[in-house]
Amino acid sequence: xxxxxxxxxxxxxxxxxxxxxxxxxxxxxxxxxxxxxxxxxxxxxxxxxxxxxxxxxxxxxxxxxxxxxxxxxxxxxxxxxxxxxxxxxxxxxxxxxxxxxxxxxxxxxxxxxxxxxxxxxxxxxxxxxxxxxxxxxxxxxxxxxxxxxxxxxxxxxxxxxxxxxxxxx
Numbered sequence: 001x002x003x004x005x006x007x008x009x010x011x012x013x014x015x016x017x018x019x020x021x022x023x024x025x026x027x028x029x030x031x032x033x034x035x036x037x038x039x040x041x042x043x044x045x046x047x048x049x050x051x052x053x054x055x056x057x058x059x060x061x062x063x064x065x066x067x068x069x070x071x072x073x074x075x076x077x078x079x080x081x082x083x084x085x086x087x088x089x090x091x092x093x094x095x096x097x098x099x100x101x102x103x104x105x106x107x108x109x110x111x112x113x114x115x116x117x118x119x120x121x122x123x124x125x126x127x128x129x130x131x132x133x134x135x136x137x138x139x140x141x142x143x144x145x146x147x148x149x150x151x152x153x154x155x156x157x158x159x160x161x162x163x164x165x166x167x168x169x
Contacts, residue, residue: 005038013086014086017086018087024084096135107125
C-alpha cells in the first residue's frame with residue numbers, strides 16, 4: 001500500500017509542478033492538507049494514538065522539543081528538495097536517485113563494517129547501476145540528434161555560377 005500511495009504522490013506532485021506550472025511552495029501548500037489528513041486518519045484508526053496515550057509516549061516529544069524541532073526542520077528541507085528534483089527532472093529520476101543512494105549506503109556500509117556481500121548481490125547492484133547509467137545517458141541525449149550532413153550543393157555560388165547564361169547557338 002505504501003508503494004502505491006508514494007507513486008500516487010509522485011504523480012500528483014509532478015502534475016502540479018510540470019503541467020500546472022505551480023511553484024514548489026504552491027505545490028506544498030496544495031498537497032499538505034490532504035497528506036496531513038491521511039496521516040492523522042491512519043494514525044487514529046491504526047491504533048497508534050491509543051498506544052501512545054496509554055503508554056504516555058507523548059511525553060517523549062515534550063522532553064525532547066529541540067530534537068523534534070530539528071527533525072521536523074530537516075524533514076521540511078527534504079520535502080522541498082524532493083519537489084525541486086521533481087520540478088527539474090521527473091518523479092522517475094527521483095526514484096532512480098533513491099535507488100542509487102540505497103546502493104551506495106549498502107556498499108559503504110559493507111566496506112566500513114567488513115560485511116561480506118554475496119556475488120549474486122554484487123551482480124544485482126551492478127545491474128541496477130548499469131540501468132541507472134543507461135537511463136541517465138538516454139535522458140541526457142534525448143532530443144539530441146546528429147546534425148544532418150551538409151550536402152555539397154549548399155555551398156555558396158562561385159563567381160562562375162553568377163555569370164548570366166549565354167544562349168547556345
